[in-house]
Amino acid sequence: MSSRKIAEWHAAGLIDADTRDRLLAHEAAHARPLLLWAVWGIGALAIGLGLVSVIAANWEDIPGEVRLAVHLALIAASVGALFAREARLAERSPWAVEALAFVAAALGLTFFGHLGQVYQTSSPLWQPLAVWLVLFAPLLLLTGRSWPTALAVVGGAAWTAWEYAGAQDPFGGADDLARDLWLAFVLSAPVAFAPLAARARERSLRPDFWRRLEQLALAYAVGCGSLATAVAGWDGFGRGLVANEWASLLLGGVVMMVAGLGVVPARPGVSGRMTGAIIAGAGLAVPLAYAADGATVPAALLFFLLWGGIAAAALAASWRGVFQLAIGVIAVRLVILSFELAADLLTSGFGLILAGVMILGVAWGAVRVSKRFAPREESEA
Template sequence: MSARKIAAWHDAGLIDAGTRDRLLAYEAQHARPLALWAVFGIGALAIGLGLVSVVAANWEDIPGQLRLSVHFALIVTALGALFWREERLAAASPWAVEALLFVAAALGLTFFGHIGQVYQTSSPLWQPLAVWLALFAPLLLLMGRGWLTAAAVMGGMTWCAWEYVGANTGFGSAGGGGTDPAYLWLALVSALPVLAAPLAAAMRARSIRGDFWRRVEQLALAYAVGGASFACALASAGGFGEGGLSTEGVGMALRGAVAALAGLGVMLARPDVSGRMAGAIMVGAGAVMPLAHATDDLTLAVALLFMALWIGIAAAALVAHWRGVFQLSVGVIALRLIILSFELAGDLLASGFGLILSGLLILGVAWAAVRVSKAFAPRPEAET
């Protein structure tokens, strides 16, 4: 915070002279030499890039076993620092533990690819990902503190699940009847990441790392909403292509049921307003998935279904006072309205008059979205 800004606050009557002096003294005591830090950072980056360049240039000349030994030693060193110096690192900076934990997990993930390169082995990608999750996910869950490790856990789970599905079905291209047990199992696997939400919701009040569990819950919620939104986008393009009790239809219903059960679990684990609204969003996302399949290739119906989902998210955000989520929802709805106008008036776009009308519509929707966002968005609060 600059001294000029503090002086401006005092001149505007926002703070008194005593507060101004205390703020100036605090900033002077805790001032950070950013320019010097930048120089050190540039020097460290140059050294790191130089080392990477030297290793890359001589990669083939380094024996594979030596490379693996160094790689493994780096993992052991990072884990040893975490187990024996965690408290000291956390006292110095909580982000030091977070960064070191993420680096250890990243080294562990790349180690499997390194083994494959050295010994010329190959396997479906989901297998090393599953082994990595089995080895490192417990560590991340036990020691994670923020976004970085939460994203690593949820990203690894999602990546592994969809690699498994893709390796077995080509991402949903399997044949068979609507009650094919193999396909239902794969649909269940693809829905598993949402089950992290009730676990995280239950752990938030029981753990001193509440921020980490909050991030895990938010990412699981985003996965459910993203899945429902993608299902609507796929249906809008006629991507399902099958009606009735098809394989994909039953799979979407199963995914939706898992998301809805996860939402109910969040409600039970966190019965406050925020927990109930988060759970309600997941239940709504679960309901949208089979409905998207049922309205496949029905442009207007799918658009209304998509907007109903995001209107529900906006309503939940109003109740829970999530300003950012509300504004995001308004923006998404406005964008979908614009896309719908192009879908319904494709012939008009071939003429200059149609382009003018479309431009005016886009401006009108954007203006309305900004007005709604400013008028109804809740006050900024710490989102939970």
């Protein structure tokens, strides 16, 4: 906040002189020397790029074992500094801890690629990702404080799950019910971070981190539910890649519903109940999408029900941003549905005019609904 804005507020009569002075004192005490930080950042970046350039130019001349040893030493130094100085670093700047944890995890992830390069080995991508997740997810969960670390944990779990599922031979065991159910469980497992984060959120000294982790698990659940309805609209099920699609989708949906219900007792209150309801609703949409496979309108209606439920939950919990997002997503899907049902009209000029008018109308309606019914105040999810 600039001192100019504070002066304008005082001149407009929005704040009194005492409030103005307190705001100015607070801003002065918490001022961030952005220019100085930028200079330091540019200098550090130049040194880092120089080191990378020197190493890259002499990469082949450095023995592989030496490179791996240095890589391991950097990981050990990062982890050691993190645990030895975490409290002191957090007192000075929580972002320092966040950056150090992220660097340690990034070094750990790149180590597996480095190892494969030195020893000329290869493996499915999910294997090094899984090992990295086992080794570094506990570190990130113990030290994380904000978005980057939470995204690394949930994103890493989701990436590993989808890589694992994609690496399986879809034709190698077409009638293997146990395999298909296991894959469904693996793909839905990242949603389990939601009840874990909800429980830890009320008991941890880092509630912001656990809130972000819960939100990302919620987003993953909604993404899975929305993807299932989209696949149903495209007639994507029943193509023989998975012989037991119904059972697999049912199990995946049940896992997500159980995770959603687990959030409610872990975090009592309106926000916790609405979060659990959204996750459970997304889980319910997964098997229902199979029943709507190949039917454009029912699949779209299921999508509207899912996101309409999200909008209703956002209203109940006073999540203004989530409500506006839900209205926007519904509007976009409505436009897509209109194109799907009247694709032939787009081949003529008159049809394009109608499509443009319809898009403007839907956008206008979405903005009106968002402004009129959105919660006036944003509540923490």
